[in-house]
Every structure is written in structure tokens, then in C-alpha cells.
Amino acid sequence: xxxxxxxxxxxxxxxxxxxxxxxxxxxxxxxxxxxxxxxxxxxxxxxxxxxxxxxxxxxxxxxxxxxxxxxxxxxxxxxxxxxxxxxxxxxxxxxxxxxxxxxxxxxxxxxxxxxxxxxxxxxxxxxxxxxxxxxxxxxxxxxxxxxxxxxxxxxxxxxxxxxxxxxxxxxxxxxxxxxxxxxxxxxxxxxxxxxxxxxxxxxxxxxxxxxxxxxxxxxxxxxxxxxxxxxxxxxxxxxxxxxxxxxxxxxxxxxxxxxxxxxxxxxxxxxxxxxxxxxxxxxxxxxxxxxxxxxxxxxxxxxxxxxxxxxxxxxxxxxxxxxxxxxxxxxxxxxxxxxxxxxxxxxxxxxxxxxxxxxxxxxxxxxxxxxxxxxxxxxxxxxxxxxxxxxxxxxxxxxxxxxxxxxxxxxxxxxxxxxxxxxxxxxxxxxxxxxxxxxxxxxxxxxxxxxxxxxxxxxxxxxxxxxxxxxxxxxxxxxxxxxxxxxxxxxxxxxxxxxxxxxxxxxxxxxxxxxxxxxxxxxxxxxxx
Amino acid sequence: xxxxxxxxxxxxxxxxxxxxxxxxxxxxxxxxxxxxxxxxxxxxxxxxxxxxxxxxxxxxxxxxxxxxxxxxxxxxxxxxxxxxxxxxxxxxxxxxxxxxxxxxxxxxxxxxxxxxxxxxxxxxxxxxxxxxxxxxxxxxxxxxxxxxxxxxxxxxxxxxxxxxxxxxxxxxxxxxxxxxxxxxxxxxxxxxxxxxxxxxxxxxxxxxxxxxxxxxxxxxxxxxxxxxxxxxxxxxxxxxxxxxxxxxxxxxxxxxxxxxxxxxxxxxxxxxxxxxxxxxxxxxxxxxxxxxxxxxxxxxxxxxxxxxxxxxxxxxxxxxxxxxxxxxxxxxxxx
Numbered sequence: 001x002x003x004x005x006x007x008x009x010x011x012x013x014x015x016x017x018x019x020x021x022x023x024x025x026x027x028x029x030x031x032x033x034x035x036x037x038x039x040x041x042x043x044x045x046x047x048x049x050x051x052x053x054x055x056x057x058x059x060x061x062x063x064x065x066x067x068x069x070x071x072x073x074x075x076x077x078x079x080x081x082x083x084x085x086x087x088x089x090x091x092x093x094x095x096x097x098x099x100x101x102x103x104x105x106x107x108x109x110x111x112x113x114x115x116x117x118x119x120x121x122x123x124x125x126x127x128x129x130x131x132x133x134x135x136x137x138x139x140x141x142x143x144x145x146x147x148x149x150x151x152x153x154x155x156x157x158x159x160x161x162x163x164x165x166x167x168x169x170x171x172x173x174x175x176x177x178x179x180x181x182x183x184x185x186x187x188x189x190x191x192x193x194x195x196x197x198x199x200x201x202x203x204x205x206x207x208x209x210x211x212x213x214x215x216x217x218x219x220x221x222x223x224x225x226x227x228x229x230x231x232x233x234x235x236x237x238x239x240x241x242x243x244x245x246x247x248x249x250x251x252x253x254x255x256x257x258x259x260x261x262x263x264x265x266x267x268x269x270x271x272x273x274x275x276x277x278x279x280x281x282x283x284x285x286x287x288x289x290x291x292x293x294x295x296x297x298x299x300x301x302x303x304x305x306x307x308x309x310x311x312x313x314x315x316x317x318x319x320x321x322x323x324x325x326x327x328x329x330x331x332x333x334x335x336x337x338x339x340x341x342x343x344x345x346x347x348x349x350x351x352x353x354x355x356x357x358x359x360x361x362x363x364x365x366x367x368x369x370x371x372x373x374x375x376x377x378x379x380x381x382x383x384x385x386x387x388x389x390x391x392x393x394x395x396x397x398x399x400x401x402x403x404x405x406x407x408x409x410x411x412x413x414x415x416x417x418x419x420x421x422x423x424x425x426x427x428x429x430x431x432x433x434x435x436x437x438x439x440x441x442x443x444x445x446x447x448x449x450x451x452x453x454x455x456x457x458x459x460x461x462x463x464x465x466x467x468x469x470x471x472x473x474x475x476x477x478x479x480x481x482x483x484x485x486x487x488x489x490x491x492x493x494x495x496x497x498x499x500x501x502x503x504x505x506x507x508x509x510x511x512x513x514x515x516x517x518x519x520x521x522x523x524x525x526x527x528x529x
Numbered sequence: 530x531x532x533x534x535x536x537x538x539x540x541x542x543x544x545x546x547x548x549x550x551x552x553x554x555x556x557x558x559x560x561x562x563x564x565x566x567x568x569x570x571x572x573x574x575x576x577x578x579x580x581x582x583x584x585x586x587x588x589x590x591x592x593x594x595x596x597x598x599x600x601x602x603x604x605x606x607x608x609x610x611x612x613x614x615x616x617x618x619x620x621x622x623x624x625x626x627x628x629x630x631x632x633x634x635x636x637x638x639x640x641x642x643x644x645x646x647x648x649x650x651x652x653x654x655x656x657x658x659x660x661x662x663x664x665x666x667x668x669x670x671x672x673x674x675x676x677x678x679x680x681x682x683x684x685x686x687x688x689x690x691x692x693x694x695x696x697x698x699x700x701x702x703x704x705x706x707x708x709x710x711x712x713x714x715x716x717x718x719x720x721x722x723x724x725x726x727x728x729x730x731x732x733x734x735x736x737x738x739x740x741x742x743x744x745x746x747x748x749x750x751x752x753x754x755x756x757x758x759x760x761x762x763x764x765x766x767x768x769x770x771x772x773x774x775x776x777x778x779x780x781x782x783x784x785x786x787x788x789x790x791x792x793x794x795x796x797x798x799x800x801x802x803x804x805x806x807x808x809x810x811x812x813x814x815x816x817x818x819x820x821x822x823x824x825x826x827x828x829x830x831x832x833x834x835x836x837x838x839x840x841x842x843x844x845x846x847x848x849x850x851x852x853x854x855x856x857x858x859x860x861x862x863x864x
Contacts, residue, residue, distance in 0.1 A: 064632075064821040214718070214719075250808070410583070413581035
């Protein structure tokens with residue numbers, strides 16, 4: 001089954017889509033009528049969601065410094081926790097990544113995508129019994145964007161100029177056109193709270209399928225079902241318990257002994273061992289996160305494009321995916337976008353390991369001596385091993401790479417974005433525009449490859465306001481080529497999200513949005529027994 | 530010319546003659562406070578020396594210059610280091626440890642809960658391991674160089690030679706995964722029934738007992754053996770005392786000082802050094818709390834944890850010294 005059809009099937013099981021709709025959409029996705037009919041019957045029978053029960057999750061990434069306030073959410077744990085009790089205006093589609101309505105029912109841009117009008121859903125109730133109003137929405141967005149904001153979404157929403165209520169609709173005015181605004185509002189920090197959360201940002205009162213019962217930072221969080229949920233296709237269990245388990249072995253032991261139903265961050269090195277447990281299903285999802293080797297394009301010796309190309313060709317990508325990711329990932333092509341993004345630029349040749357080309361460019365660059373690469377295991381899991389593998393593959397091209405292992409503590413402030421050649425990690429962004437704006441625009445704070453290209457900046461800003469999808473796709477094609485062929489980014493691999501469930505739960509959706517079914521895991525799973 | 534301090538010295542001397550222990554305790558307490566203050570300066574300087582401040586590390590990759598500036602202004606991180614230190618110290622001498630920068634909640638409240646959990650686990654581990662270690666040590670002396678002695682030695686040395694996390698994993702694999710009889714994860718929380726709480730700490734307690742047992746047991750054995758070779762033990766044997774009675778009545782009291790020292794060190798370890806065990810068993814104690822705080826440079830929390838850890842060490846060592854002094858008349862009345 002291809003991905004979209006699989007998703008439709010799971011929605012049938014969740015009663016979100018009726019028979020006619022399912023068959024219609026699946027045929028549009030290239031399935032024959034007979035096949036679609038039989039598939040409908042099968043998914044509906046096999047995956048009737050059951051309600052009730054107590055769902056337990058063992059999650060990596062919680063810390064005793066966590067808070068419920070969604071503006072300050074920065075850990076994997078709070079990311080998944082806030083999805084339980086709160087909603088955003090817009091969500092991203094699990095398989096296409098396009099914007100789909102949530103608390104906003106629909107939206108409309110003006111001609112240059114600089115003014116957007118959102119219709120807010122009626123009849124939605126907060127956990128405290130009050131009804132969701134446009135005021136709550138406006139205040140929430142204000143709290144994340146005003147001059148006192150400490151929100152993690154501030155960088156995303158920087159171009160918002162005005163947030164107004166016009167005749168009961170939300171009108172957002174931007175300083176420049178942005179065709180992706182709805183997707184930006186799906187950011188997990190932007191949970192709509194009563195009164196915008198100004199009074200009590202950590203109250204945990206929202207419109208989500210579960211109410212916060214108890215939260216102890218760095219230990220656990222418990223939830224009970226919100227009986228007045230505005231959606232019926234989620235929140236199947238009666239209660240949820242999320243336990244912080246930062247030790248990978250502890251998570252595996254808890255899952256294989258059946259003490260929890262779901263764990264995140266399964267170590268690729270031990271997936272094969274976990275698979276042997278009879279009661280465990282491995283859930284992998286293609287992700288947008290990528291492990292990178294970054295060179296500063298403006299710093300000697302990396303200010304020479306031939307040296308950069310030599311180092312790009314000296315990377316053995318297949319070996320990296322196999323050895324560092326245990327096969328749970330895809331090779332990268334030196335630009336930070338993969339096919340999970342909408343408008344992915346097709347037809348760009350895959351760069352592969354080529355010692356001859358690497359040697360050719362290395363010679364042409366005139367560089368003499370070794371190249372210093374700084375790394376640490378905090379850059380990404382297995383970064384030091386990856387550096388050593390890279391050293392080996394580069395040696396065959398006659399390039400001598402010297403590895404300097406840096407302390408993990410302080411790596412992000414002292415080495416990354418400071419030293420000219422280092423290993424690093426990037427999580428994905430909801431859109432290509434955001435990924436490029438975050439790290440490849442000349443003026444970006446995190447331009448960690450020191451990529452200064454005025455042509456690139458121009459196309460990026462044009463594409464942002466372009467509502468014609470075909471033209472936009474072409475622009476992203478050009479931008480990808482510029483980063484790939486002249487940038488300082490070596491991108492050997494995109495890592496998959498590797499989670500695991502016990503076999504007695506169903507409903508896990510492989511959501512390309514982010515890890516843990518884009519954080520919605522507890523709202524989508526149900527217990528079979 | 531008379532020394533103005535002469536009277537004070539004389540008074541101190543007189544007091545020392547009449548209440549030697551009281552003076553000693555007061556002096557040690559005073560020194561402890563000085564030591565704690567020094568520790569707080571070291572911790573403060575240490576956090577400052579770490580790369581990256583709270584605003585940067587807390588926001589991580591989602592940081593923007595504006596949000597960093599907002600947090601710094603909010604917490605007053607833009608002021609000089611001495612101002613911030615004395616402000617913090619001023620609060621502490623009034624019993625106010627401040628609020629955690631990350632969560633905004635009072636440090637005291639959070640620490641009470643975490644420290645309670647740590648002490649709960651440490652208490653049961655100590656209640657089992659200390660009598661067990663001392664008892665096994667005596668048994669080992671009694672059967673010196675015979676089979677029971679060898680077995681005790683080999684088993685306890687094997688336990689201490691395995692890293693603590695590995696013992697933990699072994700116990701989890703056997704008792705939680707394969708046999709399914711033990712509770713795992715060991716998460717404890719408010720309002721948890723007593724019986725469940727006891728079940729939850731069974732495996733971590735067993736791990737800790739195995740980790741600290743050998744050290745105390747071997748010290749008991751060594752100390753008693755050295756006493757056993759002294760002349761008065763020979764006398765005890767000659768006057769017809771049974772071997773075990775001789776150990777309990779004559780050897781043990783004289784061997785108590787080194788044993789108490791080792792016990793104190795191990796008790797301190799049970800409170801402050803078990804972060805690895807906490808992580809493996811998902812137990813919410815002080816160790817993990819402090820590590821989390823250090824990671825984001827949450828100064829008030831790190832300070833409070835550091836001071837509590839230092840206080841535990843200082844206090845237990847003081848108790849060990851006092852017990853040694855009380856047990857030994859020669860130290861009790863120094864000339």
C-alpha cells in the first residue's frame with residue numbers, strides 16, 4: 001500500500017471517512033475500484049477503534065526543568081504532552097504535510113499572501129467549561145509574538161505585523177507575503193489557551209482530547225479523557241500516563257515487559273534486538289531531521305568551492321545510513337529537503353561517493369595538508385563514529401581529515417555555528433521556506449554554513465509570496481541546486497523516527513510531521529485488549 | 530600588657546575541660562557553615578564558567594536574540610556576577626532558596642519532594658545493607674579463611690566489581706522482564722499507596738545494597754581482624770569467652786571507628802551518588818534533578834542541590850568522627 005492510501009485506510013477505521021469518500025480518494029491516488037472496495041472492508045474490520053483503557057507511554061526527553069506552558073516547550077516530552085490537552089489553529093496532514101483545519105475551520109489569503117483571514121471554529125469548549133472565542137485566539141498569538149515574548153515560536157512568527165478581529169474572523173497581516181502562513185500556525189508552541197494563557201500559562205487548560213490530571217516535571221504526567229471533545233476521531237482511551245524514561249535500556253525493558261504500550265527513540269543499534277520480543281512492533285517514520293557536516297563558506301580553507309565539493313564527494317552516504325542509522329534512514333543529497341516536504345524538487349541527481357571526483361576537486365582547490373573536523377556525540381547519536389567513517393572514506397580520495405573530539409557540554413555554544421567545520425543536527429521544519437529561512441538566508445541567525453548568496457536570498461523571498469504552486473516548485477528546485485553545488489552543507493543522511501509499540505495497541509499513524517506521530521501518539525492509539 | 534583575647538582563650542579552655550564534646554560539636558558546626566559557604570561560591574563560579582548561560586541553553590535551537598534578551602532581562606542575568614551572588618546569598622540566609630528559573634516554582638518545594646524520594650530509597654538501602662554488611666563481616670572473621678568467609682568475599686566482591694547500572698539491568702531482565710514478578714519502572718509519585726511504593730523500590734534497593742555491601746563488609750572484617758590479633762583478645766580467649774562473644778563484646782567496640790567511617794561514606798553515597806541507578810530505574814530522586822538543572826544552568830536549583838549534597842557529606846562525616854571519639858576514651862580526653 002502506498003502511503004496516502006494507507007492513511008485513508010486508517011481514517012476509515014477511525015470513522016473519519018465514509019465508504020464513498022474512501023473509495024473516491026483512493027482511486028484518485030491510483031487504486032482500482034475492486035481493490036479499493038476490498039481494502040475498505042478490510043481496514044474497517046481489522047481496525048475498529050476500541051474505546052477505554054489506560055494507555056502508558058515511556059518517553060525519552062523529559063527533564064525536571066519542563067513546564068506545561070506551551071511557549072516554553074522545548075523537550076520531546078512536553079511536545080507530546082501538550083498535544084494531549086491543547087489544539088493549534090491548523091494541523092499538518094500526516095502524509096502530504098499540507099495544512100489541514102483544526103481550530104481554524106478555513107482560511108483565505110489575499111492576492112500577494114500578505115493578509116490572511118481565518119474562520120474560527122464555533123462550539124468548541126475549553127476544559128474549564130468556557131467557550132473558545134476569537135479573543136482567546138488573538139491573545140494567544142499576541143502572547144507568542146509581543147515584545148516580551150519568551151516563546152520558542154517567536155522566530156517563526158517574526159513577520160507578523162497585525163493580529164485583528166474583523167467581524168468575528170481572525171485577520172493576520174504580514175510584513176511580507178508568505179504562502180505558508182497556515183502551516184506556520186501548526187507550530188506546536190501555538191496551543192490556543194483561554195485568555196491567551198496570559199494569566200496562567202501553565203494551567204494546562206485547552207481544547208484537546210485529554211485533560212491534565214497531574215504533572216510532575218521530569219517524572220510523569222497523567223491525563224483523563226475530555227468528555228466534551230469537539231472531535232470524535234481521537235482520544236480513544238479513558239486515561240493516559242506519560243512516564244519520563246531517559247535511559248534507552250529502561251525504555252526497551254519497560255516495553256518488552258509490557259509495562260508501557262509505547263516508547264520513543266529506539267536506538268538504531270539495538271532495534272534488531274527489540275524486534276525479537278514477540279509482543280513488540282517497531283514503528284518507523286521517514287523524517288525531516290538530518291545529520292550534517294557543516295563548513296563555513298567564508299572561512300579558509302572552506303572558502304574554496306572546490307575544496308567543499310571535494311569533501312562532499314568524499315562522503316560515503318550509503319555506509320553512513322547503514323552503519324550510523326542501522327538502515328533506519330535515507331541518504332541525503334547536500335540540500336536540507338527530502339521528499340516528505342510539499343513541493344519537493346524532483347530530478348536532482350543523487351550525489352554519491354566518488355573518490356576520483358573528490359581527488360580531482362581536492363587537487364584543483366590547491367589545499368595542502370589536513371582538514372580539521374570537530375565533533376562530539378551530542379551533535380547527533382554516533383557523530384564520533386560517523387566522523388571516523390568519513391575520515392576513512394576521505395582517505396581513499398587522498399584527503400586527510402583530522403578529527404578533534406570536543407566536550408559534549410557546551411558543544412552548541414562553543415563549536416556549532418562557531419568553528420568552521422563541525423558535525424551537527426537539524427530537525428525538520430514544516431515547510432521548505434522555513435528550513436531555508438532558518439539556516440541558509442544570508443541574514444539568518446543560524447546560517448551555520450555562512451552561506452551568503454544574494455541570488456539565493458532573492459529567490460527565497462520571491463518563492464515565499466508565490467501562490468502559484470508550479471512556479472514555486474521551480475524556485476525551490478533552483479534553490480536546492482544552489483545549496484547543493486555551492487553551499488557548505490554536507491548532508492549524508494536523513495534519520496527516520498524509530499518508535500515502538502506493543503502489539504496490543506493500534507492506530508499508530510506514520511506522520512511525517514515529526515517524531516511520535518507528530519506528537520499526537522496518545523490521541524491516536526487505542527488498546528485492543 | 531595583657532592580651533585582650535586571653536580571657537576568651539581561657540574561657541574556651543575551661544569549657545573544653547568541662548564539656549569537651551559540646552565544644553567540639555559547636556566548633557565543627559561552625560566550620561561546616563564556613564565550608565558550605567565556600568561550596569556555594571565554588572558552585573556559583575562553576576556555573577558562570579560553564580559555556581552558555583541559562584537563556585541560551587534553555588531555549589536551545591529555538592532561541593532568537595530577542596527571546597534570549599527577554600529571558601535575561603526577566604531574570605536579571607544582565608547584571609554583574611557579584612550583585613547576583615550576594616542577592617542569592619541574602620535570600621538563602623533568610624531561608625529563601627528562590628525560584629527555579631526554568632519552572633518558576635519555589636526551589637524548596639520541589640527539592641523537598643525529590644529529597645524525600647532520595648532519602649526514602651537511601652533509608653531502606655541502608656537499613657538492609659548496614660546490618661547485613663556488619664553481620665557478614667563478623668561471620669567472615671569467625672570463619673576466617675574457611676569456606677563461608679571465601680563465599681562471602683567472592684560474592685560481595687563480584688557485586689561491587691559490576692558497574693551499578695549493569696547490576697540494575699540484570700535485575701530488571703530477570704525479575705521484571707523474564708519472571709515478571711518485580712515492578713518496573715520504579716516511578717513513585719504523590720498519593721501512591723504505600724504497598725505499591727515499596728514494590729516500586731524493591732529493585733533499586735536491591736541494586737544499591739549490592740553496590741555498597743562489599744565495601745562495608747570488608748572494612749568490618751579487616752578492622753576486627755586487626756583487633757583480634759591484639760593481646761586483650763588473647764586474654765578474653767584465655768578467660769574462657771566464646772569466640773563469637775569475644776568478637777561482639779571486645780573486638781567490635783574497638784574496631785568501630787574505621788567501620789563507622791566507611792558506613793558514613795557509603796550512606797552519603799546512597800543519598801548523593803545514585804544518579805545512575807535513578808536513571809536506570811526511572812526513579813525521581815535528587816541526582817537526576819540536579820543533572821537536569823546543570824544542563825540548562827538553572828542556578829538556584831543547582832546551588833540548592835549542591836548545598837544539600839555538601840551538607841549530607843559534612844554531617845555524616847561529623848557523625849562518624851563523633852562516634853569514633855565517643856567510642857574511644859583516648860580521643861574523648863585529649864591531652
